[in-house]
Amino acid sequence: GxxxxxxxxxxxxxxxxxxxxxxxxxxxxxxxxxxxxxxxxxxxxTPVLPYITALTRDPEPLFDAISAAIADLSPDDRATLSLRGLVRIPAEAYLAIPNPPPPA
Incomplete structure (x- = not known):
């Protein structure tokens, strides 16, 4: 879009x-x-949208799998996709970023 x-x-x-x-x-x-x-x-x-999983699911294996998949890409593929890796951001820090107010 x-x-x-x-x-x-x-x-x-x-x-x-x-x-x-x-x-x-x-x-x-x-x-x-x-x-x-x-x-x-x-x-x-600001950080991009987070990867989200169910509260009942341990996010660490997903983080590790996505990180490994990115690391396994060739340097050219990583550059094409503009991927460098994942960063752990505490939820509090992510949620502290103010959202603009909705239009009036």
Whole structure:
């Protein structure tokens, strides 16, 4: 959806689009229309959405499996997917990031 929003701006069908940093980087890497766009603002970096599992499930084996899968990728594949690895972030730190208020 974000790439379609950016394309709509490039085609003059929209005036502005809000994109996450990874989508913007991928658009710049792969979509020729990116050269017709310009970044007008950037928010402070924040963690991406978390991986979530059931409360009854131990998250450590999942963390280990995903970390191993990322590590097993070739450097080129990791670069293509913009993956470096996983980071453990305490729930309190993640939840402390303020969410913007909903539109009025």
């Amino acid at each position: 974000h790439a379609l929003s950016a394309r709509a701006v490039a085609e003059g069908k929209a005036d502005i689009a809000a994109l996450d940093a990874l989508t913007w980087a991928l658009i710049q890497r792969h979509d020729p229309f990116a050269t017709t766009l310009r970044e007008i603002a950037r928010t402070e970096p």
